[in-house]
Amino acid sequence: MDLSIFPRRRYYQGPTPIEKLERLSRIWDGPNIFMKRDDTLGAAFGGNKTRKLEFLVAEAIQQGCDTLITCGAVQSNHCRLTLATAVKEGMKCRLVLEERVPGSYHPQSSGNNFLFHLLGVETVTVVPGGTNLMEVMEKEAVKVADLGRKAYIIPTGGSNEVGDLGYMVCAQEMIRQSFDMGITFHKIVVTSGSGGTHSGLLLGLRAYHYDVPVIGISINRKSESEKDLLQGIINKTIAKLDLDITIPREDILVFDEYVGEGYSRPTQAMVDAVDLVAKTEGILLDPVYTGKCMSGLIDLIKKGYFKKGENVLFLHTGGAPSLYAYLPIFYEKFAQNQ
Known part of the structure; x- marks a missing residue:
């Protein structure tokens, strides 16, 4: 599969890093948590x-x-x-x-x-x-x-068959980095919203025969509706690329328990997750996407969804500027901690 046949501008140089979250991993004595830092992508604070x-x-x-x-x-x-x-x-x-x-x-x-x-x-x-x-x-x-x-x-x-190509490129990056690091990632966790990141990543990994589960944490829809959206984008991208591949519905994994009252509406679990990652790893998540996604990852760890010693890769899709629009709920958290 040659994505170079499609026109492309370049807004970042080289692959975004993958780093192990050592301190966060030790808290639960469960899976090893790694983070793909797409928050470091170029253009005005970056993001997926x-x-x-x-x-x-x-x-x-x-x-x-x-x-x-x-x-x-x-x-x-x-x-x-x-x-x-x-x-x-x-x-x-x-x-x-x-x-x-x-x-x-x-x-x-x-x-x-x-x-x-x-x-x-x-x-x-x-x-x-x-x-x-x-x-x-x-x-x-x-x-x-x-x-x-x-x-x-x-x-x-930007979630359509053209935008999907960006996360097929990301899938290539992840596979190369996995090889270079000598690490097998057993599961990948990603925010699932408008669908282009989740669908492009899943399709890209499968197209390159990397059969790792991609777990989507929905931030605005029930799981079945999100799966419908993802399947539609995947099918259009397959048609655009003329790929001889199918993505069965059972491969599209979505958890919807962490949406809360709706898109962009804060949850206590999100606030706790953003606070925890900032204070253990010095990394800023955002309140709408990665905060809720991390709250889902944490809950799934506590429920035993991941095996001890598994390597779990969390995709950080950026969004930290929106933290400043949610100051009151975080100051309330800080006051409770005093």
Whole structure:
């Protein structure tokens, strides 16, 4: 399988590191916990979307587009990174923000919202939760065309068959690093949201005959709905690459017990997980994605899902800027610890 036939921009150099979380691993005397540091990817604080954007933005440029349009929640990491890559390419960027939690959008809030303006977003359109985001983005594309420009629409999270290629590249990296480190990873744990990271990683590993379970921790959907989403993206990517491969549904693993009250709504387990990793490993997780994912990993360790001595690889997808939009809940945690 040759991914080099697809246009690609480069926003980071070399593979992101894998490090063993020694102190965190010792707490439960169970599996050895490793972390793939995709939070160190390039472009404005990094994160997993950078990998997808390498292929998505390259396609946009190939099509002669000069404006990127995308969507996400009010503190969207994907929107931040899409905007950052637009800046690097000398393109304009328009964002459509979905207020999934009523009253959660504040024009002068911190976190990613501040970065949208610092990076020079062209327009921000805020819509209520449940809005058809593609329709809104298509209307923005018409406005761009009226200005004599050409827009490229990127779906939520960059999660489609083009964005999937980024995490197939990541799968290649993981396999090479596993060999170079002399370590067999028995399970991989990843946040499962808009689907492109989980689906691309799973498909990439299987395409390269690396048969390790990929465990998704859902942060916004019930497991069956998330599996449907993942299967759809996987099937489209297989068709795009003309691969002679199938991913059975039983290979798509999703736990939905850690969502809490919904997307971006904090849970106590998330707060505890973010606090613990910061204080044991000096690594910052985020409240929406990796915090909930880590809370799932911790709970599964406590339940005995992983065998003692197994090597478990946690994919850190970034997102730390959104910590600053959740300050009150963390200060409450700090006060309890005093």
